[in-house]
Amino acid sequence: MTVVTHEAGAPSGAAPPSGDPGDAIVTHGLTKRFRGGQVAVDALDLTVPRGSVFGFLGPNGSGKTTTIRMLLGLVAPTAGDYSVLGMPLARALPRVGALVEGPAFYPYLSGEANLLRFDAADPTAAGATARTRVGEALERVGLSAAAGKRFRNYSLGMRQRLAIAAALLGPRELLVLDEPTNGLDPQGTREVRALVKEIAADGTTVFVSSHLLAEVEQMCTHAAIMRTGNLVAQGTIASLNGGLTTRIRVETPDAADAARVLDALGLADVRSAAPEVTAELGGQAPEEINAALVREGVAVRGLAVVRPSLEDVFVGLTGEGFDVDG
Amino acid sequence: MSTAETEVDVRRTPGLVPVTETMRTVEREPGAAPAGPPAAAPPPSRPVAAFWRLLGSELGLTFRRPRNQVMLAVLASVPLLIGIGLRIAAGDEAVGGLIGAVAGNSLMLTFVSFSFLVLLLMPVSVAVVGGDSVAGEAGAGTLRYLLAAPAGRTRLLAVKYLNAVLFAYAVTIVVALSALVTGLVLFPVGPVTLLSGSTVSVAEGLLRILVTVGYVGAGMAALAAIAVALSTFTEVSIGAIAATMVLVIVAQVIRAIPQLDFLAPYLLPTWWTRFDAVLRSPIDLAALGQGLLVFGAYIGLFCSIAWARFTGKDITS
Ligand SMILES: Nc1ncnc2c1ncn2[C@@H]1O[C@H](COP(=O)(O)OP(=O)(O)OP(=O)(O)O)[C@@H](O)[C@H]1O
Numbered sequence A: 001m002t003v004v005t006h007e008a009g010a011p012s013g014a015a016p017p018s019g020d021p022g023d024a025i026v027t028h029g030l031t032k033r034f035r036g037g038q039v040a041v042d043a044l045d046l047t048v049p050r051g052s053v054f055g056f057l058g059p060n061g062s063g064k065t066t067t068i069r070m071l072l073g074l075v076a077p078t079a080g081d082y083s084v085l086g087m088p089l090a091r092a093l094p095r096v097g098a099l100v101e102g103p104a105f106y107p108y109l110s111g112e113a114n115l116l117r118f119d120a121a122d123p124t125a126a127g128a129t130a131r132t133r134v135g136e137a138l139e140r141v142g143l144s145a146a147a148g149k150r151f152r153n154y155s156l157g158m159r160q161r162l163a164i165a166a167a168l169l170g171p172r173e174l175l176v177l178d179e180p181t182n183g184l185d186p187q188g189t190r191e192v193r194a195l196v197k198e199i200a201a202d203g204t205t206v207f208v209s210s211h212l213l214a215e216v217e218q219m220c221t222h223a224a225i226m227r228t229g230n231l232v233a234q235g236t237i238a239s240l241n242g243g244l245t246t247r248i249r250v251e252t253p254d255a256a257d258a259a260r261v262l263d264a265l266g267l268a269d270v271r272s273a274a275p276e277v278t279a280e281l282g283g284q285a286p287e288e289i290n291a292a293l294v295r296e297g298v299a300v301r302g303l304a305v306v307r308p309s310l311e312d313v314f315v316g317l318t319g320e321g322f323d324v325d326g
Numbered sequence B: 001m002s003t004a005e006t007e008v009d010v011r012r013t014p015g016l017v018p019v020t021e022t023m024r025t026v027e028r029e030p031g032a033a034p035a036g037p038p039a040a041a042p043p044p045s046r047p048v049a050a051f052w053r054l055l056g057s058e059l060g061l062t063f064r065r066p067r068n069q070v071m072l073a074v075l076a077s078v079p080l081l082i083g084i085g086l087r088i089a090a091g092d093e094a095v096g097g098l099i100g101a102v103a104g105n106s107l108m109l110t111f112v113s114f115s116f117l118v119l120l121l122m123p124v125s126v127a128v129v130g131g132d133s134v135a136g137e138a139g140a141g142t143l144r145y146l147l148a149a150p151a152g153r154t155r156l157l158a159v160k161y162l163n164a165v166l167f168a169y170a171v172t173i174v175v176a177l178s179a180l181v182t183g184l185v186l187f188p189v190g191p192v193t194l195l196s197g198s199t200v201s202v203a204e205g206l207l208r209i210l211v212t213v214g215y216v217g218a219g220m221a222a223l224a225a226i227a228v229a230l231s232t233f234t235e236v237s238i239g240a241i242a243a244t245m246v247l248v249i250v251a252q253v254i255r256a257i258p259q260l261d262f263l264a265p266y267l268l269p270t271w272w273t274r275f276d277a278v279l280r281s282p283i284d285l286a287a288l289g290q291g292l293l294v295f296g297a298y299i300g301l302f303c304s305i306a307w308a309r310f311t312g313k314d315i316t317s
């Protein structure tokens, strides 16, 4: 239950001591079993460090939105506990901007009036500065021109942008974004990524859920991977990728020769599948491998260093495919 | 998914990510620590001012909404139609009874209008606003954003109910004003003859209209409590509105069955029509007081139900 409490005389929402920032989100055994018996989230132990851009990955129905709803106090956990910004939820939420399961606004109000409405719901937001803050938030997502337009007449991407603007209405210490690039065009997707990076550069922790592995890989410093309500991995992107090795891939009509050369160079795990040959790069320099191939008369059509992607990590961890639609 | 190489490329050349003008960094406060959580702290919370601000926002939504404006307009037009009808009926010659009473005095139209509207049209409009209060937000998905703001469940429910009560009073006042103006235009002004046959001055007549507005508004506020409570059980506002109206109609049916007479004192419609106690001489305060107690009991019961439900509910819409 969320009852907003106000501590009179409290140091007016001062930011916690920056010396020991703690973690933005911590959960212990967080579990949600819906009334039908469906276990949407199963004993989740999540740690989101302050200042990170944290990717929350998982296929459709893996429990990402349910987790976010619990963190925001919308859904009561069946078991386990959690803390957001290390303080009681009612005090933490004004410092949290959230986008949960897509935009939801009043269709007959303008974009600006919609933001004013949600701003009015925040007991810590000052009415006097509301218009300024709404204007800034709209400008930040590039919606200033459409501020006076009714939400009903917004395009899908404009709606998504307005939802992001709503999450940026006040000074935030944590942004929780549930699939923020849903419905955006490639340009909009890039802008959201740039915006997330910019917000993170201000020191705001960003917790972003996605089912797009590539997106998380490009935006995030940390990630957690969900699978049917269970956490299968979490850590920095580098540590998640660390379990897998970088490979070199040679595209050539002379696959057999190329494989021989790579073998001779001492590369491990040479795999030949014409017209491609791949091998673990080890510590070797790709340009020297290329030179060796050319010296031996191998016609090199393409050469690439393949770093392990989160998708490889995911497949490695679960042995299953991922519904990537990127 | 795109190939791994392109991702490597993208990561290595951040220049590929165009940062448009709209994405420019808002000016940071000088002296703010570049790392760590943003130093800008939320302003001190003033719970009372914040509560009125949210209530103001709620009232703005309610009274600016075309649907609600139409309902108020319809309610305002009924006393006008009744007045015109009675004027035409009384035009011929001296008539007795109800028509005679109104034709003889402008203020009587207010009481006649209430007795026409208090059992169906006024309850419908209150049920619409009350039934839509929580269910409408849940259905539209805006409830999750209000609660994440965080509006606070108890606080939001209080605002929603208060808003419904204010709308109930707006409905009552609109009916009274429309009836008063129509009456003053169409019928003679003068001392009011009460049901008991005695007469009171115009000023006293106006005072009695004021008492009626207070009493009928309280009766509608009791209905609003039922509507808001039902509204916390569904994400479909039509469902909550219809359920409220079904309860009102069932109550009327029970009242019409003589064998079920013993139930009548517990039903809201029984007490809504008791506003005619102001037409006794002196005002039948006992009847009004009893009515207000019943309204208060309904409000207490259904607000508790609404609170228990809403504060314990999973918001999955
Ligand atoms: N209100 C509910 N009642 C019953 N089951 C639910 C409810 N909400 C979600 N679920 C179930 O919980 C599981 C997790 O759902 P959730 O919405 O958290 O997934 P998600 O990871 O956000 O998926 P997506 O990527 O599609 O948004 C799903 O199997 C879903 O069917």
Ligand SMILES: [Mg+2]
Pocket: A064, A065, A066, A101, A178
């Ligand atoms: Mg989801």
